[in-house]
Amino acid sequence: MTSSSTPRVVVTGIGVAAPNGLGREEYWKALLAGENGIAELTRFDASRYASKLAGQIQDFEAKDHLPSRLLPQTDVSTRYALAAADWALADAGLGPDSPLTDYDLGVATSTAQGGFDFTHREFHKLWSQGPEFVSVYESFAWFYAVNTGQISIRNGMRGPSAAIVTEQAGGLDAVGHARRTVRAGTRAVLTGGVDSALDPWGYASQLAGGLVSTATDPEAAYLPFDTRAGGHVPGEGGAILITEDADSARERGAAHVYGEITGYAATFDPAPGSGRPPGLRRAIELALDDARLAPDGIDVVFADGAGRPDADRAEAEALAAVFGERGVPVTVPKSLTGRLAAGGGAADLASALLALRDQVVPHTAHTTSVPEAYGLDLVVDRPREAALRSALVVARGRHGFNSAVVVTAPTTA
Amino acid sequence: MAQLTLDDLRRVLIACAGENDGVDLTGDILDVPFEELGYDSLALMESAAAIERESGIPLSDDAVTDADTPRALLELINGVAVA
Numbered sequence: 001m002t003s004s005s006t007p008r009v010v011v012t013g014i015g016v017a018a019p020n021g022l023g024r025e026e027y028w029k030a031l032l033a034g035e036n037g038i039a040e041l042t043r044f045d046a047s048r049y050a051s052k053l054a055g056q057i058q059d060f061e062a063k064d065h066l067p068s069r070l071l072p073q074t075d076v077s078t079r080y081a082l083a084a085a086d087w088a089l090a091d092a093g094l095g096p097d098s099p100l101t102d103y104d105l106g107v108a109t110s111t112a113q114g115g116f117d118f119t120h121r122e123f124h125k126l127w128s129q130g131p132e133f134v135s136v137y138e139s140f141a142w143f144y145a146v147n148t149g150q151i152s153i154r155n156g157m158r159g160p161s162a163a164i165v166t167e168q169a170g171g172l173d174a175v176g177h178a179r180r181t182v183r184a185g186t187r188a189v190l191t192g193g194v195d196s197a198l199d200p201w202g203y204a205s206q207l208a209g210g211l212v213s214t215a216t217d218p219e220a221a222y223l224p225f226d227t228r229a230g231g232h233v234p235g236e237g238g239a240i241l242i243t244e245d246a247d248s249a250r251e252r253g254a255a256h257v258y259g260e261i262t263g264y265a266a267t268f269d270p271a272p273g274s275g276r277p278p279g280l281r282r283a284i285e286l287a288l289d290d291a292r293l294a295p296d297g298i299d300v301v302f303a304d305g306a307g308r309p310d311a312d313r314a315e316a317e318a319l320a321a322v323f324g325e326r327g328v329p330v331t332v333p334k335s336l337t338g339r340l341a342a343g344g345g346a347a348d349l350a351s352a353l354l355a356l357r358d359q360v361v362p363h364t365a366h367t368t369s370v371p372e373a374y375g376l377d378l379v380v381d382r383p384r385e386a387a388l389r390s391a392l393v394v395a396r397g398r399h400g401f402n403s404a405v406v407v408t409a410p411t412t413a
Numbered sequence: 414m415a416q417l418t419l420d421d422l423r424r425v426l427i428a429c430a431g432e433n434d435g436v437d438l439t440g441d442i443l444d445v446p447f448e449e450l451g452y453d454s455l456a457l458m459e460s461a462a463a464i465e466r467e468s469g470i471p472l473s474d475d476a477v478t479d480a481d482t483p484r485a486l487l488e489l490i491n492g493v494a495v496a
Contacts (some may be wrong), residue, residue, distance in 0.1 A: 065434065067431065067432075067434050068427070068431030068432045069430060069432065069433050069434075069451060069456075070431065072429060072431055073430075073455075073457065132462060132465065132466060133462075133466065135459060136455050136458045136459045136462065137455065137459065139455075139471035259470050335483055
């Protein structure tokens, strides 16, 4: 689809809220240092739950980040999204004094879970005290579009906006939609994904999916591609990115260009029992085509890393089919944060852009023994320095979503 | 319950809907439109629900959102003119 008239879309701002780091550099340092954000769930008493671990954001005082008007009306996930949006906009230099205003700026974010914690509290009031005690803000605080809406209102961003829900693939699909929106003429689109569901009801809902590890050791509960893989640990947070027309970024003298979104594709798996292959390989190949790159043009893959033998094997097979056996370094830094739902792909994309900047691949912490049959060059033990020009980020959402994004280091022209 | 005062209303508004940056609620705000104080219709409905629960006085959503200043809302709640 690329032609000389198709605008190039670059990332000019990054904001991360993750269990092992608040803010872009804190998160990045934590990944490279192998700091684990997974620990025993402390937000409520989970002693009667089958699983007891989570990737929890610590030390986030909402009132330090948000005006008090927003506190009664926001779920914890929206608070993270608003803070990460503030950081990303500041990073991009898009503040009140920026030449970009109103309809120049769109918002396209993803959340897979909505406002669980807020809703849990309001349901508790409903059952124990009565309907007149339920907050009027429940009307939107639970809703999948609320992060996009609150970010838009708070920052006066009135351009084309959207909310995307595709489970764990949502963070990447939002970025794909943002790129499409910029190409259609909006100068900058704030995008990414943030999730949180670590209240008693949200955590129970995640466990009910049957994919959560019951291991109790925070260092060994989420082991993507490991022979011991036995499920994942749910985490909270994610990343917000500013995607921008490359010409616009140059014209206004954007402080950073982290990289270009050169490829994006999404596929959906065929129905179980159809006999047709899963769609992940096709998503990867389509994203490479979109980026006009051959497989050897990809220098590192940030994999989905479900942490279950069947899903890990399927992903390893797709990667080997495209890149060849041990054909490309692969990593899953989310082993330090848990799976962040829609936040996961977005955080991985932030990591990939920072990897391009610093020419280093963060490692897959905790995973130690990868089955030989996977044919994977998984980066384990410690970060690996490498010459990195393009990175592929992959995410899969439950029940069939596959998404792939290619990011390429900025050209120094 | 005794008559609701401006101080009571101020307390309920802050508890239910927070405070806007750059707005001073401590001054004479009786006739300042809620819009200028940074409170939208949802903020008023949330605050009115709390007042209903405390006072037992039923307040219709339409009447609450039609009250565009603290004076109008207090008159609605107390059923008498505010001096």
